[in-house]
Amino acid sequence: MAVLVTAETRLVTQGITGREGAFHTLKNRAYGTQVVAGVTPGKGGQDVEGIPVFDTVADAVAETGANTSMVFVPPRFAADAIYEAADAGIGTIVCITEGIPAHDMLGAYTYLRPRGIRLLGPNCPGALSPGIANVGIIPAQVFAPGGIGLVSRSGTLTYQIGSEVAGLGLGNSTIVGIGGDPVVGTSFIDALELFEADPETTHIVLVGEIGGNEEEKAADYIAAHVTKPVVAYIAGFTAPPGKTMGHAGAIISGSSGTAVAKKEALEARGVRVGTNPTEVARIVAELVTA
Amino acid sequence: MDLYEHQGKELFARAGLRTVEGRVATSVEEARAAAEELAGPVVVKAQVLTGGRGKAGGVKLAATPDEVAEHAAAILGLDINGHVTRRLWVERQASIAKEYYFSITFDRGAKRPLFMLSTMGGMDIEAVAVDHPEKLARIHLDPAMGFRPFFANRLVFAAGIPKEERRAVAAIIEGCHRLFVEADAMLVEVNPLIVTPEGEVVAADAKVTIDDNALYRHPEIAAMRDTAAADPQEQMARERGVTYVKLDGAIGILGNGAGLVMSTLDVVDQVGGTPANFLDVGGGAQADEIVSALEVILSDPKVQAIFFNIFGGITRGDEVARGILDALDRLEIGVPIVVRLDGTNAEEGRAILAAAPHRHLHVEATMLDAARRVVELAGGAA
Numbered sequence: 001m002a003v004l005v006t007a008e009t010r011l012v013t014q015g016i017t018g019r020e021g022a023f024h025t026l027k028n029r030a031y032g033t034q035v036v037a038g039v040t041p042g043k044g045g046q047d048v049e050g051i052p053v054f055d056t057v058a059d060a061v062a063e064t065g066a067n068t069s070m071v072f073v074p075p076r077f078a079a080d081a082i083y084e085a086a087d088a089g090i091g092t093i094v095c096i097t098e099g100i101p102a103h104d105m106l107g108a109y110t111y112l113r114p115r116g117i118r119l120l121g122p123n124c125p126g127a128l129s130p131g132i133a134n135v136g137i138i139p140a141q142v143f144a145p146g147g148i149g150l151v152s153r154s155g156t157l158t159y160q161i162g163s164e165v166a167g168l169g170l171g172n173s174t175i176v177g178i179g180g181d182p183v184v185g186t187s188f189i190d191a192l193e194l195f196e197a198d199p200e201t202t203h204i205v206l207v208g209e210i211g212g213n214e215e216e217k218a219a220d221y222i223a224a225h226v227t228k229p230v231v232a233y234i235a236g237f238t239a240p241p242g243k244t245m246g247h248a249g250a251i252i253s254g255s256s257g258t259a260v261a262k263k264e265a266l267e268a269r270g271v272r273v274g275t276n277p278t279e280v281a282r283i284v285a286e287l288v289t290a
Numbered sequence: 291m292d293l294y295e296h297q298g299k300e301l302f303a304r305a306g307l308r309t310v311e312g313r314v315a316t317s318v319e320e321a322r323a324a325a326e327e328l329a330g331p332v333v334v335k336a337q338v339l340t341g342g343r344g345k346a347g348g349v350k351l352a353a354t355p356d357e358v359a360e361h362a363a364a365i366l367g368l369d370i371n372g373h374v375t376r377r378l379w380v381e382r383q384a385s386i387a388k389e390y391y392f393s394i395t396f397d398r399g400a401k402r403p404l405f406m407l408s409t410m411g412g413m414d415i416e417a418v419a420v421d422h423p424e425k426l427a428r429i430h431l432d433p434a435m436g437f438r439p440f441f442a443n444r445l446v447f448a449a450g451i452p453k454e455e456r457r458a459v460a461a462i463i464e465g466c467h468r469l470f471v472e473a474d475a476m477l478v479e480v481n482p483l484i485v486t487p488e489g490e491v492v493a494a495d496a497k498v499t500i501d502d503n504a505l506y507r508h509p510e511i512a513a514m515r516d517t518a519a520a521d522p523q524e525q526m527a528r529e530r531g532v533t534y535v536k537l538d539g540a541i542g543i544l545g546n547g548a549g550l551v552m553s554t555l556d557v558v559d560q561v562g563g564t565p566a567n568f569l570d571v572g573g574g575a576q577a578d579e580i581v582s583a584l585e586v587i588l589s590d591p592k593v594q595a596i597f598f599n600i601f602g603g604i605t606r607g608d609e610v611a612r613g614i615l616d617a618l619d620r621l622e623i624g625v626p627i628v629v630r631l632d633g634t635n636a637e638e639g640r641a642i643l644a645a646a647p648h649r650h651l652h653v654e655a656t657m658l659d660a661a662r663r664v665v666e667l668a669g670g671a672a
Contacts, residue, residue: 240535
């Protein structure tokens with residue numbers, strides 16, 4: 001098993017004929033993901049190195065039984081692409097696109113959530129279950145199969161910590177990048193719930209950053225519902241208040257949302273917090289061998 | 291994008307909300323002319339993108355044009371929390387019977403807009419929330435339902451707004467919500483929302499933040515950006531499409547992805563260095579973008595060394611390596627650059643760099659080693 005992306009994943013890429021869409025779809029297929037279709041309106045009937053392209057997601061689902069979509073559509077059209085996937089019956093939508101207006105995502109989130117449709121992202125790197133399947137842009141070569149579930153708000157920081165963990169000979173059940181936008185479909189708590197229920201996952205690593213209070217809420221959830229050991233990392237100890245650090249959400253406003261406050265909230269609930277990626281990996285290794 | 295008070299009020303007026311009449315002034319003469327035009331007592335208000343104007347001496351009452359000129363001279367150039375005042379808003383003095391507070395924020399945790407209304411306006415609302423939580427009505431709006439008249443009612447009753455003002459306050463709530471949605475706002479705040487002795491309800495201040503990702507559909511708001519007020523390096527970065535935040539230290543830092551760059555700052559700090567900036571080159575990182583990013587970093591004279599930290603996902607290591615070599619050719623780089631490349635096509639990238647040695651180029655295998663190296667090259671306790 002694994003979470004979100006599994007052996008049952010049948011992937012359709014929305015925006016498959018774009019440069020990034022094509023590149024990463026082919027990488028995902030080369031890794032072993034069942035890529036069954038692509039969608040680009042007006043290019044139905046073509047193919048991308050053997051992957052059939054359809055005009056609509058509904059056609060792709062009808063013809064190929066796709067159950068997961070990866071969105072590589074430009075930001076102005078991405079929310080529409082998410083609705084299209086949901087309307088076509090897709091159960092898991094992974095949105096890589098960066099720069100989608102927050103109000104567009106508010107509407108999409110509010111539509112999807114009560115329907116039980118899983119959205120990962122937007123502005124996220126996707127999910128990778130090593131040895132099984134990869135949906136998104138996570139560089140799979142640095143990760144190995146194993147028992148550590150990794151969830152992160154940041155893409156490249158996920159790779160950094162994942163590679164440090166792999167460097168110590170440990171592997172991952174699934175790496176989940178939830179994205180750093182104000183409205184993301186899957187929260188830390190959603191991912192923790194998935195990992196807690198996943199028999200393959202033995203340990204969990206949570207990678208947070210400044211801004212908002214998602215890490216604090218995750219800390220409360222861990223104390224109440226998570227039995228597996230959790231190790232955390234928070235980025236942004238040197239970030240000055242009032243400055244947005246790249247992610248729309250990564251801003252310290254007032255006294256809340258600082259890295260120190262998040263670290264303390266997590267430690268108060270028994271979660272060990274590493275001060276840099278190398279230390280996080282060391283703590284995980286310590287817990288695994290203990 | 292944060293808007294100045296006068297820009298927020300312009301949006302309020304367009305949305306049909308009552309504000310106080312005023313004029314923008316960027317010089318003492320303009321302030322005097324504005325006062326003469328408005329005729330009568332006015333308020334001279336510093337236009338800065340930060341709070342605490344009043345405490346810093348950035349808001350002054352004036353009865354005559356001479357007094358306005360005197361205050362304008364004192365406020366123009368005034369440093370308020372690191373923001374130098376370059377423009378003023380001169381507005382008619384409103385008679386104030388009561389001061390309320392109203393805001394709509396984009397609550398990312400709840401994933402709903404949060405409406406807050408209080409009869410204790412005009413002061414620090416965070417203090418009201420702590421000391422008098424019962425005086426601050428806080429209600430989330432379900433976006434699936436959308437705005438409904440009962441929703442404004444709930445808020446007005448919960449906040450204890452007196453009967454005779456309910457209708458006017460409810461109209462403000464509805465108008466602000468319309469603006470919040472139509473302008474893609476992340477924040478619309480009115481503090482104070484004043485009630486005049488005649489019972490009129492007027493927005494006496496305006497704080498509006500617009501979602502940067504949505505500016506493409508609001509060109510008239512995007513044009514409001516005050517490029518002169520921005521830090522010159524931050525402005526240069528914006529023009530070149532990279533995310534740059536200036537800090538005080540000696541080590542220029544660039545990487546791909548906000549989280550990794552934040553983490554890089556922390557690690558440099560932990561090994562005894564001082565970051566000069568935060569710079570996220572984003573997902574693509576083609577040669578032109580890397581040249582631009584390096585130019586932005588090198589425009590800060592304090593930079594003694596540069597740490598280039600790339601973990602490729604969507605970014606490809608070979609493209610980054612070619613970009614770095616291209617940048618070294620095109621730019622006069624007189625400081626050491628420590629490069630750490632990992633992830634997608636990183637091996638190809640490292641091979642490209644190894645094949646073209648350069649006296650300022652140092653390649654390290656891990657983030658921690660690279661951080662130590664750059665601190666050492668920057669001269670130890672940089």
